[in-house]
Amino acid sequence: MSESPGPLPDERRAQVVELLRRRGVVRVGDLATELDVSVITIRRDIALLSSQGLIRRVRGGAVLRGGPVADTLAGGETEDAPAPQTGPVAAGAERPQVTIGMVVPSLNYYWPDVIRGVREAAAAAGARVVLRGASYRAADERHHLSRLIESAGMDGLLVAPTTTGEDGQALVRWLQEADMPMVLIERTAASGPYHEAMESVVSDHALGAGMAVRHLVELGHRRIGLITTIQSPTGPHVRQGWRQACEEFGLPLADMLDVSTVDQLDPEWPKALENVIDQCVASETTALLVHSDPEAINLVERCQERGIRVPDDLAIVAYDDEVAELCDPPLTAVRPPKMAIGRAAFGLLAARLADPDPERPTHRVVVEPTLIVRSSSVS
Structure with a gap:
């Protein structure tokens, strides 16, 4: 909606207060229509007036200080239904949907x-x-x-x-x-x-990475590497947990493989994958935490083609558990609580x-x- 030519901000807010005095409760959608401004502008006006102690914000609108307060999620005034000036929603009345x-x-x-x-x-x-x-x-x-x-x-x-x-x-x-x-x-x-x-x-995610490291340490591994993808927002948290757990168990981080690479959809992935495996062999890494499942599955397949046995030569734990169970062998995995x-x-x-x-x-x-x-x- 166009906000010009319209009242100046102070004039518009004065109109909001006046409408509240006359009606008791106002809705954001109604105000935006009547004052010919955007919904977000009205929300900001209400926030400012509330901070000044003139009105009180409620879900979907505002009331005067000392006036009736909306019953919010339990069934009070919203932008979807007319707001009564007194009392809660009448018994048996349909409550507005959030x-x-x-x-x-x-x-x-x-x-x-x-x-x-x-x-x-x-x-x-x-x-x-x-x-x-x-x-x-x-x-x-x-x-x-x-x-x-x-x-x-x-x-x-x-x-x-x-x-x-x-x-x-x-x-x-x-x-x-x-x-x-x-x-x-x-x-x-x-x-x-x-x-x-x-x-x-x-x-x-840091705790989840730590769980993976503890599991691998209990199995006797001392060279536990980490593979993450460059653009994933989860990667830094996984790395933090991996580093903390390695330090907790006295594993020398300077000797650990820590690679951030492209994901398996990138054209450079096959080359990156070969480089990861070469580094595993050179560093005598015996276990890897890999984020995420698709990269871990590709890693297992390529290791098998190169004669590296999973888990006998290289244990692998995936992070995400979206499709980890479909790998051969099925991947041990950290499962974030998505639902x-x-x-x-x-x-x-x-x-x-x-x-x-x-x-x-x-x-x-x-x-x-x-x-x-x-x-x-x-x-």
């Missing part, structure tokens, strides 16, 4: 189980999920998020954004300024003068929506992965 936007970087590998977890929790709560798949690019993610935020009926967001590089950092700043309840999934981010964190639900992550992310966002207090502290949830032992690490 609508959640969800943006993930892929609809294929890894994310389908996360999506299922979100949808399972949303269905139990009677909520609706609007899903968008991006492409691991900040510009693409921002495009989808902008459209969702501008939707008048959107109550909150679940998002797995790019957070690294200049584009990722700019996206994080934009998200923090959006004034939309949101929870990051499998991502953490912080910015601002005090390094304020955003709400998030993540797998403890549990989805359920927890929806639950955290629902809790945020149900609490109209703008001073509610930030919550960050960490969920533990599991190690599934198969025959790629034990004979």
Whole structure:
């Protein structure tokens, strides 16, 4: 919508307060239409007026300080239904449906189980999920998020954004300024003068990598290498856990193979794979933690072609457990709790929506992965 020629910001906010005095409760979508501005502009106006103590934010709109407070997720006023000026939703009346936007970087590998977890929790709560798949690019993610935020009926967001590089950092700043309840999934981010964190639900990938190292140490391995892919946002966390566990067991990191390479879809992968195996042989590495499954499966196949026995000569643990069991031999793997992550992310966002207090502290949830032992690490 065009915001020109329209009232100046102070005049527009004064109109918002006046409308609240007359109606008791106002909805974001109605205000955006009446004042001929975008939904995000109205959300920012409401946030500012709330910080000044003039009004109180509720899910989908605002009320005057000291006036009726919406019952939020339990059935109060939203942008989807007219807001009564007094009292809760009448007994037997249909409660408005919460609508959640969800943006993930892929609809294929890894994310389908996360999506299922979100949808399972949303269905139990009677909520609706609007899903968008991006492409691991900040510009693409921002495009989808902008459209969702501008939707008048959107109550909150679940998002797995790019957070690294200049584009990722700019996206994080934009998200923090959006004034939309949101929870990051499998991502953490912080910015601002005090390094304020955003709400998030993540797998403890560092702990998962540590589980893999402990398993291999118990089997007698002392040269435990690590293979990760360059562009994966999970790789740094896996590396952190691998290094910490190696140090815990007194394994000399200087002697350990640590390779960050292209993934198996890259044209340079066959060459990179040969180089990895050559380095394993040269460094006398006897075990590898590999992120992720496709790279680990390719590694096993090429080792067999070169006469390197798995697990007798080289034990392998994959990270992700998407298709690890289909390898020959089946791969021992660290399994992130993908469906549990989805359920927890929806639950955290629902809790945020149900609490109209703008001073509610930030919550960050960490969920533990599991190690599934198969025959790629034990004979």
